Amino acid sequence: MSWLIKTLTSTLGRKLIMSLTGLFLIIFLLVHLAGNLQLLKDDGGMAFNIYAKFMTSNPLIKTTSYILYATFIIHILLSALLTINNLRARGAGYKVNRLSEGVTWSSKNMGILGTIIFIFLVAHLKHFWYEMHWGGIPMVTYEDVTVKDLYLVVATAYGELWYVLFYVVGMIALGFHLYHGFQSAFQTLGLNHLKYTPAIKVVGIGFSLIVPALYALIPLLMYLS
Amino acid sequence: MKLTLKIWRQKSAGTQGKFIKYEIDNISEDTSFLEMLDQLNVELEEKGEEPVHFDHDCREGICGTCSLYINGHPHGPHQTTTCQLHMRSFKDGDTITIEPWRAKAFPIIKDLVVDRSAFDRIIQSGGYISVNTGGTPDANEIPIPKDVASEAMDAASCIGCGACVAACKNASAMLFVSAKVAHLGKLPQGEVERHARVQRMVAQMDEEGFGACTNTGACAAECPKEISLTNIALMNRHYFNASFSH
Numbered sequence: 001m002s003w004l005i006k007t008l009t010s011t012l013g014r015k016l017i018m019s020l021t022g023l024f025l026i027i028f029l030l031v032h033l034a035g036n037l038q039l040l041k042d043d044g045g046m047a048f049n050i051y052a053k054f055m056t057s058n059p060l061i062k063t064t065s066y067i068l069y070a071t072f073i074i075h076i077l078l079s080a081l082l083t084i085n086n087l088r089a090r091g092a093g094y095k096v097n098r099l100s101e102g103v104t105w106s107s108k109n110m111g112i113l114g115t116i117i118f119i120f121l122v123a124h125l126k127h128f129w130y131e132m133h134w135g136g137i138p139m140v141t142y143e144d145v146t147v148k149d150l151y152l153v154v155a156t157a158y159g160e161l162w163y164v165l166f167y168v169v170g171m172i173a174l175g176f177h178l179y180h181g182f183q184s185a186f187q188t189l190g191l192n193h194l195k196y197t198p199a200i201k202v203v204g205i206g207f208s209l210i211v212p213a214l215y216a217l218i219p220l221l222m223y224l225s
Numbered sequence: 226m227k228l229t230l231k232i233w234r235q236k237s238a239g240t241q242g243k244f245i246k247y248e249i250d251n252i253s254e255d256t257s258f259l260e261m262l263d264q265l266n267v268e269l270e271e272k273g274e275e276p277v278h279f280d281h282d283c284r285e286g287i288c289g290t291c292s293l294y295i296n297g298h299p300h301g302p303h304q305t306t307t308c309q310l311h312m313r314s315f316k317d318g319d320t321i322t323i324e325p326w327r328a329k330a331f332p333i334i335k336d337l338v339v340d341r342s343a344f345d346r347i348i349q350s351g352g353y354i355s356v357n358t359g360g361t362p363d364a365n366e367i368p369i370p371k372d373v374a375s376e377a378m379d380a381a382s383c384i385g386c387g388a389c390v391a392a393c394k395n396a397s398a399m400l401f402v403s404a405k406v407a408h409l410g411k412l413p414q415g416e417v418e419r420h421a422r423v424q425r426m427v428a429q430m431d432e433e434g435f436g437a438c439t440n441t442g443a444c445a446a447e448c449p450k451e452i453s454l455t456n457i458a459l460m461n462r463h464y465f466n467a468s469f470s471h
């Protein structure tokens with residue numbers, strides 16, 4: 001086992017974990033988005049509520065959700081460790097420091113972007129995840145099933161302008177995080193080749209623009225309607 | 226040309242340093258950057274002041290001794306070594322800020338001179354091939370495909386200057402280490418030892434206190450020898466492969 005600990009605590013090993021947890025979070029974003037898009041269905045929240053019930057009761061999904069919590073915690077704790085160590089490795093900084101050619105702003109500010117996402121995440125979990133699990137949410141009955149009316153909670157939150165703006169800011173930070181993070185995760189895994197790296201970069205930019213934009217669109221549309 | 230120089234002056238490793246402003250005149254455009262500093266030092270000596278200490282050796286862009294962080298870039302505004310930088314890259318009246326490489330693993334010795342022996346220790350940990358010496362082998366005894374030889378040669382052109390560390394926001398040495406790992410690991414003579422090599426060199430790199438790579442690419446953008454980021458990917462691949470399956 002000592003070889004495993006040695007590998008995973010090296011700078012390269014830590015980066016490996018960052019990359020794998022980051023990629024897992026990217027997949028999670030797609031699944032979560034598929035659920036959120038049901039908020040836009042014109043059915044008073046039925047599809048969304050039934051989906052929310054399924055996501056909190058299906059044993060397979062519940063197991064996956066524990067892996068997801070762990071993934072978030074590992075990604076966040078390790079990012080703090082790496083960011084602090086990296087700052088220490090520089091020591092006294094430069095008086096004059098310019099951006100090198102081709103270096104993106106995102107890539108130099110992953111820690112700050114991550115922190116904004118983290119703040120968003122805490123508020124987000126408090127408002128919806130905590131409420132869904134332990135809050136007093138009113139029940140709603142569709143034909144023969146009775147489920148928690150999470151739609152009502154979401155719709156109420158999205159009726160507040162400040163919350164919608166907060167959401168949009170969170171998604172902008174996520175977009176910038178992924179603008180660098182998506183392709184960076186592959187480089188960390190050692191996947192960099194003339195043949196496929198250009199494709200990874202294009203998919204990464206597309207993902208970082210489209211996915212956060214779709215997420216942000218939902219509260220915006222719900223606020224406006 | 227007439228220039229204002231802001232230079233980091235520091236008496237010794239333990240002491241506090243600060244920027245000192247110098248005015249210099251009569252600099253020709255054809256002067257190299259280091260010759261400009263030589264001229265400044267002559268003037269300082271004439272005034273009885275201590276000259277500015279900076280590293281240099283070959284002045285041909287091949288030894289990797291010169292350093293200097295000039296106006297916010299390692300080796301100045303162009304992708305070349307400081308010794309190959311000329312004053313025609315600056316304008317009359319410019320202010321030039323000159324700083325040492327900044328990294329915890331590269332402590333300052335004096336003024337602009339930093340201790341880069343951390344790189345030597347990384348090389349000692351695995352940047353070699355173990356062959357017994359003997360008669361000179363035939364040049365073409367081991368056939369090597371041209372593209373492999375070229376890639377190894379590209380990686381081998383790293384001169385160990387440390388600009389990658391200086392440029393990186395994390396003071397990471399990954400570009401340097403990966404250049405050595407790729408250079409030796411690609412060739413059949415070095416390939417046999419590649420698993421042990423990459424593990425030892427990465428362990429030494431961490432030991433020296435260099436940061437972890439965030440894949441910003443500043444290193445490759447500033448490297449005077451245009452070492453590519455693909456070497457870092459290759460090093461990661463070798464390292465994970467060595468760690469998990471050897």
Ligand code: HEM
Pocket residue numbers: 015018019020021022023025026029075076079080082083110111113114115117118121177180181182184185186188189437438439440
């Ligand atoms: C859904 C949310 C998130 C996703 C999809 C995500 C994804 C990623 C990906 C793919 C990477 C690149 C990994 C690599 O370079 O190998 C990354 C890096 C990083 N993430 Fe996240 N992340 C998320 C949330 C967070 C949060 C909440 C934080 C911090 C509190 C954070 C902090 C960081 C940092 C600092 C890095 C750079 C690490 C480095 O390269 O040294 N991330 N993230």
Ligand code: SF4
Pocket residue numbers: 382383384385386387388389390400401404444447448449450451452
């Ligand atoms: S990789 Fe480039 S910048 Fe880094 S030490 Fe080698 S030559 Fe210098």
Ligand code: FES
Pocket residue numbers: 281282283284285286287288289290291306307308309
């Ligand atoms: S002095 Fe040798 S490379 Fe600049």
